[in-house]
Amino acid sequence: MHIQEEYSQRHVLSLTVSNEAGILARIAGLFTARGYNIDSLTVADITDDHAISRITIVTGGPPKVIDQIIAQLDRLVPVHKVTDLTEAGPFVERELALVKVAGTGEDRIEALRLADVFRAKVVDTTIGSFIFEITGTTEKIDNFVALMRQIGLVEVGRTGVVGLIRGKDAN
Amino acid sequence: MAEKSGADILVECLVDLGVEVVFGYPGGAVLPIYDALYNHPTIRHVLVRHEQGATHMAEGYARSTGKPGVVLVTSGPGATNAVTGITDALLDSIPMIVITGQVPTQLIGTDAFQEADTVGITRHCTKHNYLVKDPGKLAGVVHEAFHIATTGRPGPVVVDIPKNVQIATAPYARPELKVHASYHPQTKADAAAIDAAVEMLAAAERPILYTGGGVINSGPQASALLRELVALTGAPVTSTLMGLGAFPASSDQWLGMLGMHGTYEANWAMNQADLILCIGARFDDRVTGRLDAFAPNSKKVHIDIDRSSINKIVDVDVAVVADVASALDDMIALWKQRGHQQADLGEWWARIAGWRARKSLDFAENGAEIMPQRAIADLYKACRATGKDVIITTEVGQHQMWAAQHFGFEAPNKWLTSGGLGTMGYGFPAAIGAQMGNPDSLTICVAGDASVQMNIQEMGTATQYRLPVKIFILNNEYMGMVRQWQELTYESRYSNSYSDSLPDFVKLGEAYGWTGIRIEGPQELEAGIRQMIETPGPVIVDCRVAKLSNCFPMIPSGAAHTEMLLDPSQVEGVMSDEAKALV
Ligand SMILES: Cc1ncc(C[n+]2csc(CCOP(=O)(O)OP(=O)(O)O)c2C)c(N)n1
Ligand SMILES: [Mg+2]
Numbered sequence: 001m002h003i004q005e006e007y008s009q010r011h012v013l014s015l016t017v018s019n020e021a022g023i024l025a026r027i028a029g030l031f032t033a034r035g036y037n038i039d040s041l042t043v044a045d046i047t048d049d050h051a052i053s054r055i056t057i058v059t060g061g062p063p064k065v066i067d068q069i070i071a072q073l074d075r076l077v078p079v080h081k082v083t084d085l086t087e088a089g090p091f092v093e094r095e096l097a098l099v100k101v102a103g104t105g106e107d108r109i110e111a112l113r114l115a116d117v118f119r120a121k122v123v124d125t126t127i128g129s130f131i132f133e134i135t136g137t138t139e140k141i142d143n144f145v146a147l148m149r150q151i152g153l154v155e156v157g158r159t160g161v162v163g164l165i166r167g168k169d170a171n
Numbered sequence: 172m173a174e175k176s177g178a179d180i181l182v183e184c185l186v187d188l189g190v191e192v193v194f195g196y197p198g199g200a201v202l203p204i205y206d207a208l209y210n211h212p213t214i215r216h217v218l219v220r221h222e223q224g225a226t227h228m229a230e231g232y233a234r235s236t237g238k239p240g241v242v243l244v245t246s247g248p249g250a251t252n253a254v255t256g257i258t259d260a261l262l263d264s265i266p267m268i269v270i271t272g273q274v275p276t277q278l279i280g281t282d283a284f285q286e287a288d289t290v291g292i293t294r295h296c297t298k299h300n301y302l303v304k305d306p307g308k309l310a311g312v313v314h315e316a317f318h319i320a321t322t323g324r325p326g327p328v329v330v331d332i333p334k335n336v337q338i339a340t341a342p343y344a345r346p347e348l349k350v351h352a353s354y355h356p357q358t359k360a361d362a363a364a365i366d367a368a369v370e371m372l373a374a375a376e377r378p379i380l381y382t383g384g385g386v387i388n389s390g391p392q393a394s395a396l397l398r399e400l401v402a403l404t405g406a407p408v409t410s411t412l413m414g415l416g417a418f419p420a421s422s423d424q425w426l427g428m429l430g431m432h433g434t435y436e437a438n439w440a441m442n443q444a445d446l447i448l449c450i451g452a453r454f455d456d457r458v459t460g461r462l463d464a465f466a467p468n469s470k471k472v473h474i475d476i477d478r479s480s481i482n483k484i485v486d487v488d489v490a491v492v493a494d495v496a497s498a499l500d501d502m503i504a505l506w507k508q509r510g511h512q513q514a515d516l517g518e519w520w521a522r523i524a525g526w527r528a529r530k531s532l533d534f535a536e537n538g539a540e541i542m543p544q545r546a547i548a549d550l551y552k553a554c555r556a557t558g559k560d561v562i563i564t565t566e567v568g569q570h571q572m573w574a575a576q577h578f579g580f581e582a583p584n585k586w587l588t589s590g591g592l593g594t595m596g597y598g599f600p601a602a603i604g605a606q607m608g609n610p611d612s613l614t615i616c617v618a619g620d621a622s623v624q625m626n627i628q629e630m631g632t633a634t635q636y637r638l639p640v641k642i643f644i645l646n647n648e649y650m651g652m653v654r655q656w657q658e659l660t661y662e663s664r665y666s667n668s669y670s671d672s673l674p675d676f677v678k679l680g681e682a683y684g685w686t687g688i689r690i691e692g693p694q695e696l697e698a699g700i701r702q703m704i705e706t707p708g709p710v711i712v713d714c715r716v717a718k719l720s721n722c723f724p725m726i727p728s729g730a731a732h733t734e735m736l737l738d739p740s741q742v743e744g745v746m747s748d749e750a751k752a753l754v
Binding site for chain 1: 290291294295298299302319351352353354477478479481482483486748749752
């Protein structure tokens with residue numbers, strides 16, 4: 001007998017939650033306890049009084065599992081609202097990465113040229129290296145990192161995705 | 172405003188919230204609370220022998236009275252001992268508040284003596300939990316904890332209170348209930364969902380009502396409304412293990428329990444129905460059997476207060492997110508308003524009669540041994556003859572299933588069993604809790620020889636509080652349910668399922684000041700049961716039953732409702748790896 005894997009589809013979930021002790025553990029733990037995936041998770045408080053945080057989670061699963069994830073999150077007492085940005089309509093998603101690349105000569109010039117194409121900023125320079133700051137979709141950053149790997153990638157730091165619904169209304 | 176200590180604030184809140192009984196066990200980190208409870212005029216403290224016992228007592232109290240159960244334990248081992256009962260309450264949706272002591276705030280995180288990360292450990296086995304670091308916030312938290320435990324889908328809530336917070340003072344006035352703005356369980360159904368549910372029910376040719384513990388949690392009103400809906404529609408009713416009693420077993424429209432050890436007629440009716448109205452149940456794997464063969468030709472309507480239960484396992488056609496009583500009330504009103512009449516279900520009932528004729532609960536007797544089913548049937552007869560209010564609790568195993576099959580329940584809140592978690596050690600403390608809440612009821616724990624030993628220490632608790640509970644052990648000298656699975660799946664290799672070195676239960680009873688009775692053979696059964704019922708005070712009965720009986724009917728794991736085993740001759744003794752891998 002072998003364990004079967006299920007196909008999976010990427011979803012970006014946006015949650016507003018009460019900013020209280022243990023909230024992140026509650027949410028992360030729900031994902032591990034019920035066997036859901038977390039590709040990335042970001043959190044920061046978003047109101048004047050620091051009472052509410054927005055958590056953005058990139059997850060994956062078949063539609064039925066995504067529905068369950070939303071219903072299970074919604075059931076947590078401190079969770080105010082769960083929105084599946086992927087389903088809710090057009091939305092903007094961005095991620096920020098810092099990408100350290102080392103190299104000299106032609107490699108260095110090529111790195112700068114590519115950074116320009118990707119509209120990455122140089123935020124640190126030495127004779128032998130750069131740190132680029134790049135924002136964009138996960139896919140764009142993946143592509144940038146893949147190119148830099150061929151040149152001389154040293155290390156990467158990524159924030160994970162944040163997202164908002166397009167248009168004038170609050171979600 | 173007068174200042175009060177955290178401990179006094181807590182006790183004040185418990186009084187304001189109508190708490191009459193607390194099940195608990197003291198220790199260093201709750202001494203201030205115990206001092207505040209010393210000689211308390213209204214709150215009765217039941218001193219247990221193990222904190223797990225306290226949690227199951229609270230569950231038994233809650234399930235039998237409809238009021239939340241309250242537990243008080245110390246930090247560290249007190250809290251960890253409570254975890255099984257907390258998880259049990261979560262899976263069976265029992266309202267329970269567990270107050271745990273904690274090391275003082277300045278020691279949290281230092282591995283202090285008897286420190287455990289109680290909120291961390293219980294985060295995923297509670298509906299919600301709190302660590303209170305400020306006595307000024309304690310009253311608000313306690314009121315919110317009770318509100319959350321008892322509303323929406325009920326469940327356990329833990330309030331962890333560091334010792335210095337119990338001693339420090341804060342201004343106290345009875346708080347206004349302020350609940351998290353984010354907590355808003357939906358109790359009233361959408362009108363469109365009710366409309367669809369009623370029309371589908373009216374149009375169905377082969378309807379069945381599949382009811383569960385949610386009907387009981389919703390309160391006695393829900394059971395009354397269920398009976399009314401059943402009378403209006405003429406539909407048959409089946410129930411999960413947790414829902415027994417919501418609909419009277421004596422009704423002609425009752426098909427018995429469904430699922431793994433349910434009746435032939437209930438499971439076949441589920442399989443052949445064209446409409447399943449699921450009311451406060453959750454399509455548990457013990458109920459559905461093999462999912463791709465579950466009720467293949469039916470439309471499904473699901474009433475549940477918890478949206479996450481809907482489409483979790485089985486996709487439904489209509490979701491009614493609401494409290495059961497509210498939804499049934501709306502459905503009945505609309506049914507009447509539309510002038511719907513009972514459809515002609517004659518053909519459907521004729522098919523059901525055919526399945527009933529298989530008499531799937533029948534069992535063979537040899538006259539020499541007590542069949543466990545007979546013991547339950549006789550217990551049922553004797554209980555009915557008393558005319559008393561009877562509450563039955565069970566442990567977990569074959570005896571639990573036999574009790575579910577052969578004891579008929581007429582009313583809700585009289586049947587207390589661990590369904591979701593299947594916790595051996597639940598039944599006896601649950602009986603103590605139920606007896607505390609219902610002093611005049613005849614409270615009987617139907618136990619197995621193995622399970623009863625898991626919380627047997629609580630005999631002392633029953634003695635101390637003069638609770639006349641009865642333990643009726645179906646003693647087969649085996650972990651019978653484990654042995655049965657080994658017989659079915661592992662060619663009868665009985666690995667570690669024999670109950671060796673059992674105590675002499677009669678002498679054990681006497682050691683605790685109870686009455687002990689042994690029933691050895693069929694000719695002693697009736698008299699033994701009568702003696703148990705008539706003896707005042709607590710009684711333990713060691714009823715020696717046939718050792719190798721199996722519980723039938725049975726849907727083996729991974730099989731469909733239509734593939735029930737009705738008797739031992741159908742057992743093959745081996746299973747595929749796929750079937751073995753299922754629980
Ligand atoms: C705490 C716990 N441990 C293990 C199990 C697994 N289990 C289920 S039934 C059972 C045997 C119960 O034996 P007994 O109480 O004698 O009941 P019987 O089946 O013989 O009626 C066991 C070990 C369980 N349900 N709960
Ligand atoms: Mg046994």
